[in-house]
Amino acid sequence: MPAAKASPPRPAPATVVITQRLRAGREPEFRRWQAEVNDAAATFPGFLGAEVTPPGDAGAEWSVLYRFDDVAHLKHWLDSATRRDLLARGTGFFEQPSTQHVLVDEPDEEVATVVVAHPVAPGREAEFVAWQDRMTEAERTFSGFRGSELHRPIPGVQDEWTIVYSYASAEHLDRWLASPQRKELLAEAPDFRDFEVHRIANPYGSWFPPTGSGSDQSPASWKTALSVLVGLYPTVVILTLAIDELWPSAPLWLSLLIGNILSVSLLTWVVMPVVTRALGFWMRPRTAPDPRTDLLGLVCSVGFLTLAALFFYLVTRVFWTLP
Known part of the structure; x- marks a missing residue:
């Protein structure tokens, strides 16, 4: 029996972040030039x-972000x-050469x-x-390290210094957090050991728990948002109509x-x-990502929302006179 042909990996979106320090008085020209770029x-x-x-109150650097669907593009x-010519024309706007960082999404992790x-x-x-x-x-020497950012305090908003760092998986992160190297560095600076650590979890929490299929990968953000809308829209409409019928004199805020x-x-x-559960085939497919599955899930979600909107229109405008 011939071996199944493996699906090629899907291209990962890529982002370049460019920071540049603008000369005083050149902002109007820079904005026109940047729009052209x-x-x-x-x-x-x-x-x-x-x-x-644009730069914040305490900064002087402009940040420009470009996002493409893969590294090659x-x-x-x-x-x-085209870009070289534009950069040559804009050289005089900046005090020093710009810095450039390329970030590649890794959807399989x-x-x-x-x-x-x-x-x-x-x-x-x-x-x-x-x-x-x-x-x-030290973090960079550990397998799975994806990046680290240091954010200074913002007067009147945030008093602490904030560090955000990422690893390819929870296992990679835990390996660093429990490492002797980290403990040694913490021991070097006892005055800085008073800190708080917060893990960033799936923004929708238990609404999208890990499956039992062996894959803990979270659904794509756009799928998560659309599926939440599928559940949210009819729920909110039904509750709004019910509350209005049961308690028509209720204050709006209440x-x-x-x-x-x-x-x-x-x-x-x-x-x-x-x-x-209904959209599980689309949000967490058991096989390799398939554009046809993505399209089917999208059609089902949009189709349901369309039918729900039509149903609520008929209920509130044709059969009954409701808000």
Whole structure:
């Protein structure tokens, strides 16, 4: 019996983050030039989007993000003559050469991320940064390391220094957290050991629990959002109509509070378990990702929402006169 032919891996979306320090007084020209660069990038194959972020109150660097559907398309844009010409025209806008970081999504891995918040005493900032640099260098030596970011305090918003680091899986992360190297670094700086560690979990929690098929990979974000809408829309409409019929004189703020409490409870323990089982073939396919399965799940979800909208229209406008 011939061996089954393995499906080729699907391309992973790729992002480039560019930071650049703008010269004083050049912002209007820079914005026009940057819009032209964004328009040029949008004409290249695989372009997914661009985002320009101005510096914060305490910063001076602009950040520009370009996202493509795979590394090859991103590289085609980065190496293109079109981009080189645009960069040559914009050289005079910046105080120094820009920095560039390429990030590649890895959909076959369940990335585990941790946020660590450190309170740092005034005057100890440089010492803390040096110690954190040593910590990051140690993190890099462990298998599965995906990246680390250091965020400074924001006056009036956040007093702690925040470090976000990621590993390819929870196992890789746990290996680092329990490692002798990390314990040694913590022992080097007892003044910085007063910190909080927070793991970042699936944003929809137990609505999308791991399956028993051996794969712990979370569903794609767009599938998660659409499936939540499938459960949320009819739940909210039914509760809104029911509350209005049962308590028509209820204050708006109170009826909304009651509706939200009921909808969250129903979604968590009744609706979403049904939705996730019904769409399980699409959200967590047992075989390799298949565009036909993705299309079928999308059609089912959109079709259900369309029928639900039609049903509620007929109920509230044709058969009964309701809000």
